[in-house]
Amino acid sequence: VFIISMIKQGMEDLKRHQADARMNARKATVVRDGAVSTLLWRNVRAGDIMLVRDREEVPADVVVLATSEEEGRCFTETSNLDGETNLKRRVALKTTADICGVRPQGGKVVPLERHLERVSSLRGSIEYENPNNSLYTFVGTVRLEDGSETPVGPSNVILRGCMVRSCAYVLGMVVFTGGDTKIMQNSRPTPFKQSAVYRMVNKCIVIIFVTQFLLCAVSTVRGV
Numbered sequence: 001v002f003i004i005s006m007i008k009q010g011m012e013d014l015k016r017h018q019a020d021a022r023m024n025a026r027k028a029t030v031v032r033d034g035a036v037s038t039l040l041w042r043n044v045r046a047g048d049i050m051l052v053r054d055r056e057e058v059p060a061d062v063v064v065l066a067t068s069e070e071e072g073r074c075f076t077e078t079s080n081l082d083g084e085t086n087l088k089r090r091v092a093l094k095t096t097a098d099i100c101g102v103r104p105q106g107g108k109v110v111p112l113e114r115h116l117e118r119v120s121s122l123r124g125s126i127e128y129e130n131p132n133n134s135l136y137t138f139v140g141t142v143r144l145e146d147g148s149e150t151p152v153g154p155s156n157v158i159l160r161g162c163m164v165r166s167c168a169y170v171l172g173m174v175v176f177t178g179g180d181t182k183i184m185q186n187s188r189p190t191p192f193k194q195s196a197v198y199r200m201v202n203k204c205i206v207i208i209f210v211t212q213f214l215l216c217a218v219s220t221v222r223g224v
Contacts, residue, residue: 028059031171034120048174049119052164061159061181062172063126063140063152065096066115072097074158074167081135081161081183090158092171093142095150096122100171112169119171128152128175133185135159140175159183 024042031037031049041059044050049065052058057080067074072092079085092100100118128140140152160181164170178184 026057026059029053031116031120034117036116042178044174044177046174046177050172050174051116052158052170052172054164054166054168056164058158058160058162058164058172059177060174061157061176062170062174063128063142064090064092064156064158064170064172065119065122066092066100066171067097068112068115068168068170069166074170075165076158076162077165078159078162080163081159087165088162089155091155093150093152093156095142095144095148099144115169115171126152126173126175131176131180131185133182135182135186 024040026041027038028041028044029036029051030039030044031051036051044060046060050058050060050062052062058076064072064074066072072094074090074092075087076090077085078088091097096119099122100115122144124142124144126140126142129138136154138152138154138157142150142152144150157175158164158170158172160176161183176182
């Protein structure tokens with residue numbers, strides 16, 4: 001019984017480990033020095049500028065710096081987080097969207113290459129809250145080198161597990177990765193499920209072992 005239970009639990013742990021490995025081995029696109037490079041999800045770090053295209057899942061919590069649409073807007077699908085299938089509107093920070101030039105001339109959207117160049121030229125810092133499990137709040141401030149300060153709220157943040165929709169691409173700065181992301185902060189240990197028969201068998205096994213131990217102890221004492 002113990003051997004069969006060990007094999008069963010081992011197989012479940014192995015499948016869970018394989019699922020985690022597949023998730024961490026997924027590809028993410030980051031922007032460094034104006035060039036696009038591909039990294040594994042597990043290698044994404046806070047401070048990276050990430051490029052997420054339409055219908056791609058976001059691998060980390062990111063602050064939206066610019067998008068392909070007017071006014072830096074985009075939509076996200078949050079069904080992986082809260083089960084809701086309706087799209088949520090997100091917008092880029094106004095200061096960074098203006099610097100990146102969402103609508104430079106004649107209402108034309110800046111091509112991706114120009115966006116990459118301008119986003120890579122941004123210099124500044126961001127101060128934000130500690131990791132927590134609140135999916136609907138975010139508090140932070142972006143300070144650019146020109147001295148401007150812009151507050152960051154939940155409408156400027158796309159969380160890990162969300163999917164970008166109705167937008168050609170989104171450029172955002174990573175703020176939380178791995179276990180610090182909101183979705184991981186809300187995760188709980190996998191519950192250990194047992195049937196009534198399984199619990200009864202466990203109790204019977206404990207009683208049998210205790211009984212055998214007592215019989216052996218009594219027999220040993222009497223034999224001495």
